[in-house]
Amino acid sequence: MWKSISQVLADQFGAYYFIKTKQKIHTGETNETWLINDGIQPVFVKINDRSYRSMFRAEAEQLERLYQTKTVNVPKVYGVGISQSHSFLLLEALPIQKTSNQNMGIFGQQLAKLHLLDGSEKYGLDFDTWLGSIYQPNDWKNNWSTFFSEYRIGWQLQLCYEKGIDFGNIELIIQTVTKKLNKHQPKPSLVHGNLWTENCALVNNQIFTYDPAIYWGDRECDLAFTELFEPFSKEFYENYNSIYPVDKNFNERKKIYQLYYLLNFSHRFPNHYINLTKTFIDDLLK
Template sequence: MWKAISQLLADQFGSYYTIKSKTPVAGGEMHQSWIIDDGNIPVFVKINDKSYRSMFRAEADQLELLAKSGIVRVPRVYALGCAENVSFILMESLDLQPVGSEKMAELAAQLATLHTSGGNQRYGFDYDTWLGPVYQPNSWAKNWSTFFSENRIGWQLQLCKEKNIYFGNFEDIISSVSFHLAKYQPTPALLHGAFYHNNMGVCGNEIVLYDPACYWGDAECDLALADLFHDLSPEFYQAYNSINPIDKGYQQRKTLYQLYYLLNFSHRFGGQYIQQADEIIRLIG
């Protein structure tokens, strides 16, 4: 496998890439991760079974899409491939630090600009993606309430059921979510899709976003996830609003959008996320 990786990097860089060090990176939920180095260019490597190649392909395509926007900085993808029954993706290795308060306005401006970049009239994506290790269906829809209630909430409820986690009647919950969004038809925005502190950092003086779960949807979904774990600062909202004014109904919809992520975390991690999801479902029922 390492020989195949060296050859791909040699093709990418136009010179021999002899791996001199391999350092494992802890903390990933599903992939093995390494930083390899030839003494000149460090490379971040994610490895998994060969069946994960489509996931790595989707990740590479999303990062390329975000990079082409010219709005946000993402890690460069060097190559992806398969060898010895494993698949892998080779990416730029970046020394990332947490995004501090002094960068919040800049982060907000970048996100708002991405959300207003336009180019689509429907909700969904050209291919399915993943939210963490979980498959995320993105079938196109013209109606936002239909897309979100079925492709987001309904799908996560099914995954919860497969883990013996039940929140009530599927159809009733889906109908309730659809009802609350029925009169709301936002302009489709290109979403990062997994926009929270674990998937962003600062390298040098640049904000870097990674591990996307892209699709075209309501811009408020990115805000809702970021707000789920850490309250976004007044400086963030002020900068965001100056570019993409937030609709006055956001505070009511935020709970619905956070439900999607809480259901995802419920069947991945259990615990408090199940209780939080159940509270929201009872609230909207």
Template structure:
């Protein structure tokens, strides 16, 4: 595999990349991760089985999409490749530290500016993505209520059902979700889609984000996820609101948007997420 990695990097950098050091680093839920270098240029490598290439391609395309938007800072993509048995994603190696008050404030402005971008009147994306290891459909829709209730809430409920996790009548929950959003027609914003503290950091005194799950949708979805578990520093929300104030009815939709992530976590991790998800759904249906 490492010979294939060297070849992709040689194509990227214009000179042969001879790997001199390889260090396995902390891995997430799915992939192995390595930090390599040729004595000059460090590279972060995500590795998995060969059939994960499409997932790596989607991640690379999303990072490139967000970088081209010119608002959020993302790791540079060096390439995607395969060996006989593995696929890999090659990224800029950045030194991460937790968000600070200053970088959180910066991130609030960056995110608001990204959400202000207008490039489509529809909801979705040209390709499907993943939220963690879970496929995320992004078929274009003209109606936000239909998009979110079916491709977000309905999709996750169906996956839960396939894993023998039940939260009630799926059709009823989908319809209730659609009713909540029936009169809400937000301007589509380019979403990070997976924005929580685990996917944000400080590098060189600037905010950086990674591991996106992009699509064009209601910007409130990004904000809702930031508030679900460990909220960002207050300066993040203050600067976001100064740059692009939230609608006064956002609190009425926040828990529905958070429900998408709770459903996803419920069938991935179970545990306390099942109880919290049940509580959210019961409140929504009452």
């Protein structure tokens, strides 16, 4: 496997990449992660079984698309590859620092500029992605309420049910979400899709973000997730609003968008989020 990684990096850098050091960072929910170094260029490596190559390709494509927008900072992609028994994703190694309110304020402006970009008249994406370790379908839809209720809330409810977590009448919940969003037809924005503190870091005095789950959707989905657990700094929201003011009715939709992430967490980490998710669903159905 390491020979295959060296070869991909040699193609990327134009010279053979001799791995001098390998440091296992941790084994996360899905992938093993490593930091390797040839003495010149450190590289962050994600490793999994061969069957995960499509997931790594999707992640690489998402990071490339975000990079091409010239708005938010993301790690460079060095390549995706496969060996006899593994697949891997090679990324820029980020020297992470401690974040500050000033840095988050600049990030707020960058995110607003991302959300302002034009690029689609429909909601979805031309390929499917993953939210964490969970497959995320992105079929194109003209109607936002249909897209979000079916491909976000309905999809996660079904996954929960298949794993033995029953939040009630799935069709009723989908219909309720559709009804509450029915009059809301926002401009399709390219959203990060997985934007919370765990997926942001300060690098060389700039905020970088990673592990995206992009699609063209309502920008409020990104903002809602930033507020769910540990809200970003007030400077982030103030600077975001200075570029792209939030709709006055955002708070009416915020918990609906947050429910998507709670459903996802409920079947990924069932011991921690089920009760909170039930509370959100009870409030939705009132």
